[in-house]
Amino acid sequence: MRLGFVMLTHTALDRAAQVARYWASNGCPVVIHVDRRTPAAEHDALRAGLADLANVRFSPRHVCEWGTWGLVAATQAASSMMLAEFPEVQRVYLASGSCLPLRPVGELQSYLDQHPRTDFIESVTAADVDWTIGGLNSERFTLRFPFSWRKHRVLFDGYVRLQRRLGIRRRLPEGLVPHLGSQWWCLTRQTLSAILDGPGRAAYDRFFRKVWIPDESYFQSLVRIHSTNIESRSLTLSKFDFQGKPHIFYDDHLQLLRRSDCFVARKIWPQADKLYETFLSPEAASQPRAEPNPGRIDRLFSKAVERRLTGRAGLYMQSRFPTRERENGRTAAPYSLFQGFAELFEDFETWLSKSAGTRVHGNLFAPDRVQFAGGVGIYNGCLSDSTALRDYNPRAFLASLIWNTRGERQCFQFGPDDAQKITEFIAGDPNAQVSVITGAFAIPLFRSNLNFGIIRTEAARLQRIESEFLSVLRAPTSKARVRIWNLAEFLENPIEPLQTIVDEINPRSPHRLSEVPRLVDLTGFGQFLQNLRNQGMKPVLMGDFPVNGPSPTSGRRARSKQ
Amino acid sequence: MGAEPHAYPILDLPAPQRGAVQVWRSFRLRLRRRVLIARALRKRRELTPITDRTAGLRRRAILCVMVVRNEAERLPHFLEYHRRLGVDHFLIVDNASTDDTAALLRDCADVSLWQTAASYRRSRFGLDWTNWLLLRHGHGRWCLTLDADELLVYPHCETRPLPALTRWLDDHGIDSFGAMMLDLYPEGPLSAHSFQPGDDPLAILRWFDSGNYQVQVQPRMRNLWIQGGVRARTFFAQDPRRAPTLNKIPLVRWHWRYAYVNSTHSALPPRLNATFDETGGEQISGVLLHTKFLPSAARRAAEEKTRREHFADPARYADYWDSLATDPVLHGPASQRYQGWRQLEGLGLMSRGGWI
Numbered sequence: 001m002r003l004g005f006v007m008l009t010h011t012a013l014d015r016a017a018q019v020a021r022y023w024a025s026n027g028c029p030v031v032i033h034v035d036r037r038t039p040a041a042e043h044d045a046l047r048a049g050l051a052d053l054a055n056v057r058f059s060p061r062h063v064c065e066w067g068t069w070g071l072v073a074a075t076q077a078a079s080s081m082m083l084a085e086f087p088e089v090q091r092v093y094l095a096s097g098s099c100l101p102l103r104p105v106g107e108l109q110s111y112l113d114q115h116p117r118t119d120f121i122e123s124v125t126a127a128d129v130d131w132t133i134g135g136l137n138s139e140r141f142t143l144r145f146p147f148s149w150r151k152h153r154v155l156f157d158g159y160v161r162l163q164r165r166l167g168i169r170r171r172l173p174e175g176l177v178p179h180l181g182s183q184w185w186c187l188t189r190q191t192l193s194a195i196l197d198g199p200g201r202a203a204y205d206r207f208f209r210k211v212w213i214p215d216e217s218y219f220q221s222l223v224r225i226h227s228t229n230i231e232s233r234s235l236t237l238s239k240f241d242f243q244g245k246p247h248i249f250y251d252d253h254l255q256l257l258r259r260s261d262c263f264v265a266r267k268i269w270p271q272a273d274k275l276y277e278t279f280l281s282p283e284a285a286s287q288p289r290a291e292p293n294p295g296r297i298d299r300l301f302s303k304a305v306e307r308r309l310t311g312r313a314g315l316y317m318q319s320r321f322p323t324r325e326r327e328n329g330r331t332a333a334p335y336s337l338f339q340g341f342a343e344l345f346e347d348f349e350t351w352l353s354k355s356a357g358t359r360v361h362g363n364l365f366a367p368d369r370v371q372f373a374g375g376v377g378i379y380n381g382c383l384s385d386s387t388a389l390r391d392y393n394p395r396a397f398l399a400s401l402i403w404n405t406r407g408e409r410q411c412f413q414f415g416p417d418d419a420q421k422i423t424e425f426i427a428g429d430p431n432a433q434v435s436v437i438t439g440a441f442a443i444p445l446f447r448s449n450l451n452f453g454i455i456r457t458e459a460a461r462l463q464r465i466e467s468e469f470l471s472v473l474r475a476p477t478s479k480a481r482v483r484i485w486n487l488a489e490f491l492e493n494p495i496e497p498l499q500t501i502v503d504e505i506n507p508r509s510p511h512r513l514s515e516v517p518r519l520v521d522l523t524g525f526g527q528f529l530q531n532l533r534n535q536g537m538k539p540v541l542m543g544d545f546p547v548n549g550p551s552p553t554s555g556r557r558a559r560s561k562q
Numbered sequence: 563m564g565a566e567p568h569a570y571p572i573l574d575l576p577a578p579q580r581g582a583v584q585v586w587r588s589f590r591l592r593l594r595r596r597v598l599i600a601r602a603l604r605k606r607r608e609l610t611p612i613t614d615r616t617a618g619l620r621r622r623a624i625l626c627v628m629v630v631r632n633e634a635e636r637l638p639h640f641l642e643y644h645r646r647l648g649v650d651h652f653l654i655v656d657n658a659s660t661d662d663t664a665a666l667l668r669d670c671a672d673v674s675l676w677q678t679a680a681s682y683r684r685s686r687f688g689l690d691w692t693n694w695l696l697l698r699h700g701h702g703r704w705c706l707t708l709d710a711d712e713l714l715v716y717p718h719c720e721t722r723p724l725p726a727l728t729r730w731l732d733d734h735g736i737d738s739f740g741a742m743m744l745d746l747y748p749e750g751p752l753s754a755h756s757f758q759p760g761d762d763p764l765a766i767l768r769w770f771d772s773g774n775y776q777v778q779v780q781p782r783m784r785n786l787w788i789q790g791g792v793r794a795r796t797f798f799a800q801d802p803r804r805a806p807t808l809n810k811i812p813l814v815r816w817h818w819r820y821a822y823v824n825s826t827h828s829a830l831p832p833r834l835n836a837t838f839d840e841t842g843g844e845q846i847s848g849v850l851l852h853t854k855f856l857p858s859a860a861r862r863a864a865e866e867k868t869r870r871e872h873f874a875d876p877a878r879y880a881d882y883w884d885s886l887a888t889d890p891v892l893h894g895p896a897s898q899r900y901q902g903w904r905q906l907e908g909l910g911l912m913s914r915g916g917w918i
Contacts, residue, residue, distance in 0.1 A: 241916050245733055252721040269726055300918060308916035311844040315910045316572050316777050318742045318786060318809055319847035321838045324573045328842040381773020382896045384795045389774075392802035395572040396776035396790075403910060404773035425573070 003028050003109055004089035006078045008071065009097030010035035010064060012270035013046045016097035020056060022280045026105040029055040029086040033074045036061040057081055067149055071183075071215040072208060080196050083189060093186040098267040099236060100249075102279055108235075108263045112186070119191050119227045122181030122234045123220040129180050136160070136212060141178045142169045145212040173200065173207050181220040184236035184266070187227075194226035195219065237262035237294050242305045251275055256300065262292040314403055314431075316396065330429040331402040336411040336505055337432060339469075340440030340487070344494075345517035349373075349413070355513060356505040358409040364401070365390070365418035380404040387419070394422040402431070409505060416441050416465035427472045432480035434473060435501055439487040439542030441466060443520060446528045456535045463541055470541075488543030494519070569778035569787050575840065578784070591783065595830040598821035602693035605685055609655060609676040609694070612664065616651065616674050616699050623650035624724050626706045627695050629688030630654060633710035634662040635858060638760040640710055641670065647714065648724035649706060653699060655691045657682050682871040693821050700816035704728040707812050707826050708850070713764075714741060714812065715903050716848035717914035730917055731815070731846075738829065739813035740837030741848035743806075744911065745792045746770050746900060747855045747892035755857050763853035769897040771795065772909045775808065785809075785828035785835035792892050797882050804878065810850055811837055846915030849906050855892065863887040 005023050007030060009016040020030045032050075034043045043061075050056045059078035064070045075094060082092055091112055101108075112118075126138045136143075143163045147155040163169075172178070187195075195201070204222060208214040223230060237260050239247040248267050249257060251274040257265055268275055311320045313329025322328065342348045342362075353360040353373075362371025370385040377385045381404030383397065384390075390397045402410060426432045441462040445455045473482045481504075485497060499513055529539050530547045570576070578584075619625075626649040630637070641652065652673045656664050657680075667675045678691065685691055696705055704724070706714065716727055716739070731739060746767035748755050755766040775790035786809040794805035810826045814834060822829050829835060839845045867883035870876040898909070906912050 243734070243916075247918065248726075248730065248733075250718070250722050250726060252718060269722075269729075271723070271725065304914075304916055304918040307844050307913070309841075309843045311839065311842050312910060315844075317775070317847075317910050317913070318740050318777065318788060319838045319845035319913050319915065320843070321572075321575065321777055321779060321786070321840060322842040323575050323577060323840050326840065326842040327573065330573070378795070378894045378896045380896055382771035382792070382795060382894065383774045384799055386795075386799035386802075388800050389790075389794065389802045393571055393776040393778070399572060400773045400775070 002086070002088045003091045003093060003105065003112065004082045004086055005030045005093050005095055006075065006082055007032045007095050007097060007099075008035075008064065008074055008078070009033065009046075010038050012097060013038070013042050014049075015268070015270045015276065017046055017049050018276060018280065019095075019097075019100060020050060021053065022101065023105060024050075024053045024056050027055075028105055029057070029082065029089055031057045031059050031078045031082045031085075033059045033064075033078045034061055035064045035074075037063055055086070057085055065148070065150075067213045067215075069209045069214055072218045075215070075219070076196060079192055083193055083196070090189050091186060092189070092192050093235070093264075094184055095236065095264060096184070096266055098270070099184070099264050100266070100268040100275060100279055101264050102237070102257055102260070103263050111263070115231065117188055117190070118229050118231050119185070119187045119223055120231050120233060120235045121185035121187060121220060121223050123179040123223055123230060123232050124181055126178035126180050126217070137180070138178060139164075140180075140212040140217065141172060143212070144168075144170065144210050146210075149212075170207075170210070173203050175225060176204070176207070176221055177224060178217060179220040179224055180217050181232070182234040182236065182238060183215045184234050184238065184264075185219060185223075186235050187219070187223065191223060191227040195222045198222075198226065235263050235292065237265040237292075238267075239294075239301050241301075242309060247301065249275065254278060256297050260292065260294050260297050261290050262294055314399060316399055329431070330425070331399055331431045332406050333402055334409060334431045334433060335402055336409070336501070337414050337426060337434045338411065339414045339416075339435070339466075340437030340490075341435070342413045343415070343440040343443045344437060344487070344490070344519060346520055348517050351515065351517040352411060352502075355515070356409075356411070356502045358411050358505060359405065361410065361412040363415060363418050364398075364412045365394070365414060365420075365422060367417060367419065371413075391419050391421065394419060395425045398422055398425065411505070416462040416469065420465060420469065423469050423472045427475065427478040427480050427482075430479045430481075433501070433504060434480045434482045435497070436470070436473070436482075436484045437487055437490045438466060438470065438484060439463075439539065442487075442529070442532075442539065442542060443522070443525070446522075446525055447520070452531065452535065456532060456537050459532055459539065460537050463537075463539065466541055486541060486543030488545050491519075491522075566781050569780045571776075571778050575779050577840075587782070591830055591832060594823070595819070595821050598690075598693060598823065598830065599697065599819070601686070601690050602697055602821065605680075605690035606694040606698075608678045608680040608685065609691060610678065612656075612675040612677050613668055614674050615671070616653070619651055619699070619703075622703065622725075624648055624704045624706065624728060625651050625653055625700055626708060627653045627692055627700070628655070628708050628710060629657055629682070629691055630659065630663060630710045631657045631682070632659045632661045632663060632862075634659075634666055635757065635759050635856065636710045636763065636853065637663065637666055639762055640713070641673070643713055644706070644708075645672065646723075647719065653695045655688065655695070657688065687825060687872070689822055689825065696816050696820070696822075697818045701818040703816060704731075705814055705816045707814075707822065711853045711856075712743065712812070712850040713853065714848060715851055715906065715912070716741070717846060717903060717907065717912070717917055719848075719903055727917075728813075728815070734916075736846070737815040738811050738834040738837055739846070739848065740786070741810055741812050741850045742775075742788055742911065743791075743808040743810060743850045743852045744770050744906070745852045745854065747792055747897075749893045751889045751891050752855050752859050753857045753889050757857050763856055764851070764900065766857075767851075767853055767855060768899055769893050770900055771896075772898040772911065775911075776802075777809075779838075780828075783823070783828050783830065783832045783835050785832070786838060787827075796890060796892055797885050811835065812850060813848075844913040844915050846917050847912045849903070849912045851900070860887050860889040 024030045059081045062070045062074040064074055129137050149156045208218045246267050248269050250269050251272045310328050314332030349360045359373050361373045364370055370390055372379040445459055526545045526547045529545050532539050655676045667673045747769050748766045771792045778787045780787050788809040789805040798805035807827050812826050863883045863886035873879045
């Protein structure tokens with residue numbers, strides 16, 4: 001059985017010539033169509049370059065503008081020439097000038113021999129197609145498209161809309177079921193000649209002349225009428241991006257192309273010397289090869305689409321800067337904010353870092369200095385502990401911190417004395433786990449031994465700021481995982497909340513907390529709150545603290561509850 | 563309508579607006595662009611051609627435009643590096659060099675050289691000259707506008723030359739390519755290394771800051787405003803707003819009606835600034851490796867301070883030059899060692915977008 005190639009070319013004719021020569025000298029007749037818009041000089045050079053090959057022909061030239069009838073006319077002319085001039089040809093393979101054979105012709109020949117009388121052409125019912133760009137599937141057949149999509153987009157779109165509104169529809173020729181598919185096929189002489197010489201061709205041609213992108217539907221539809229044995233896939237590996245543009249293959253895709261085990265690939269970058277050299281060399285046949293399997297390389301392409309359309313969550317950079325509605329993840333990973341814990345427990349940070357096995361920072365938004373874990377001045381990604389840098393753009397600071405430490409959960413302390421500009425960002429972030437003991441800000445004041453007038457003013461200020469923070473956390477827009485206790489409530493039973501929080505941070509640690517942080521001594525705290533009240537301030541965030549009763553807690557009490 | 567902020571931080575960027583305000587704004591920007599072009603036309607008289615080899619340039623040639631002063635140290639490697647990437651021709655303005663720069667450039671077959679002794683600052687930091695050369699030679703071509711201390715890195719740059727990138731951009735209807743400046747620095751004090759003309763700066767400048775950048779978008783031209791990195795961290799920690807701008811748009815398929823506005827940080831018409839995706843996806847982008855911190859940086863800082871040709875308000879940056887002149891150590895335990903574009907992409911500093 002003999003295989004012939006029809007090649008549609010328009011640029012990079014030197015590469016087309018190279019591939020044509022490869023096929024022709026391996027015994028496959030080649031008919032080349034050169035776009036009429038290609039300069040005559042290039043066309044003549046191509047002819048002259050291939051003049052020594054007896055089994056290469058040039059078909060009459062048509063203008064091949066993308067999406068127009070010209071491409072089909074060119075294919076018809078070249079195919080007819082192939083069938084007429086090479087009677088020994090039993091199969092015709094349609095290729096483009098930017099196609100590259102990945103496996104020797106012999107392998108393709110024997111593959112076709114194993115599938116006798118089979119037409120390899122992707123042909124999907126237009127109604128079921130979901131990959132067309134622009135939303136035109138079956139309307140490609142029922143509307144008229146006199147305007148160029150590339151050059152007169154406005155007219156094109158406007159005319160489509162007008163026809164939709166007026167309900168104008170073209171009638172399909174009898175018996176034709178619209179099918180779409182890849183332009184690159186391999187048909188048997190029987191099928192191809194039936195399409196080209198069949199009785200209804202004039203009518204079909206008339207119809208398809210006005211169909212949009214007929215090169216993806218003419219043969220794909222007609223083959224359904226004339227063929228009995230269709231294998232609906234293309235033997236040519238061709239990948240498209242999310243805009244429907246074909247991916248181009250470069251030298252660095254060599255292994256990828258090999259892995260696909262496909263026979264022919266497009267589009268190849270004309271300057272991909274290594275690809276042309278490797279695949280057109282006589283040794284290309286070395287390894288035993290399997291069934292073509294383009295699916296094997298799909299992952300790379302689907303990942304690319306995802307990166308282009310969804311991006312990496314929590315990354316803000318020079319080519320990804322989403323608006324609020326389109327963030328796809330405000331930060332890169334879950335993190336925890338603790339308010340009031342470091343005030344209530346002694347050495348809470350060390351304890352948390354040990355129990356939850358995470359990185360625990362001090363107050364990252366402290367007014368004097370960014371308190372990174374371990375007290376370092378420069379943290380991951382070279383984040384600086386300068387408050388001016390942090391406060392210049394707190395969102396970028398936090399987003400960078402979480403991005404830079406992907407894979408390691410970050411916990412940090414927060415308080416009403418810290419820079420508060422960041423609160424709205426955190427509250428709206430589903431990655432944030434926020435745990436607040438309200439009113440705990442009073443504990444350091446209680447233990448401070450400052451002048452009581454100063455304490456009162458400070459307590460009032462902190463209470464006001466904390467209230468604002470709480471209302472941000474409770475706002476309907478809040479998406480963070482928020483837990484709020486008032487101080488009195490928390491002291492009733494401090495173990496359970498701690499257990500919940502730690503379990504959530506590190507779900508894989510199965511055991512109960514073996515060690516509980518030591519509470520600071522709160523003897524006299526109730527009286528302290530009463531003193532604040534007596535001075536005219538109203539401490540509300542601490543909850544119901546008995547004035548004289550035994551201080552509800554002490555380090556001992558906490559442990560005894562275990 | 564409330565007062566517009568100077569720049570939008572993360573999440574605050576509004577969707578592009580339409581309406582009367584927008585029409586008025588477009589009109590103002592168009593006017594501004596025309597003024598910039600008029601300036602470029604006027605300032606062309608300051609340029610004296612030394613060697614003009616632009617006559618036989620191909621229609622699709624990739625050009626590199628730059629203004630240099632005393633860069634004999636970096637230029638041999640710079641030219642070689644970008645030649646290898648696929649730059650066909652360099653258009654260079656020599657602004658009053660006192661070293662071998664002019665001699666070196668005169669002898670390169672792929673360099674066209676102009677000279678001027680006029681003020682760098684009054685030509686808007688060389689931009690009027692750049693805009694003129696782009697207007698005259700860049701129309702319809704892909705043009706790379708760089709400084710001598712910048713090396714372009716883009717996705718797949720070790721295996722695919724620039725024409726592969728520009729063709730892909732063409733196919734996707736993209737006509738500007740963004741690349742952020744990434745300051746590279748050595749281990750130890752700047753002057754502790756030795757560097758000879760022709761050496762690869764990356765052999766000693768091997769470190770960078772990977773994750774301390776702040777991205778914002780400025781409303782008027784909807785251009786990026788990225789700051790941060792090692793210079794913000796060491797020299798502007800007290801006044802970050804003054805820290806150098808790092809975003810650039812070095813590669814543009816030029817049209818004679820285009821103009822760079824503020825270095826190559828922003829350009830007009832404003833659609834050239836849309837090098838970032840606002841819908842959550844990642845556009846393609848590159849990085850400009852900034853080789854400022856060669857051993858000579860401290861000496862040059864002292865010189866630039868007195869020359870006062872950089873920055874709109876040189877007095878405010880005196881302390882920057884001063885601290886640079888003290889030969890600081892920029893490297894720290896959190897610094898990353900440069901390994902190539904894939905590393906930068908992994909760190910989120912650039913992206914291949916949809917180009918695979």
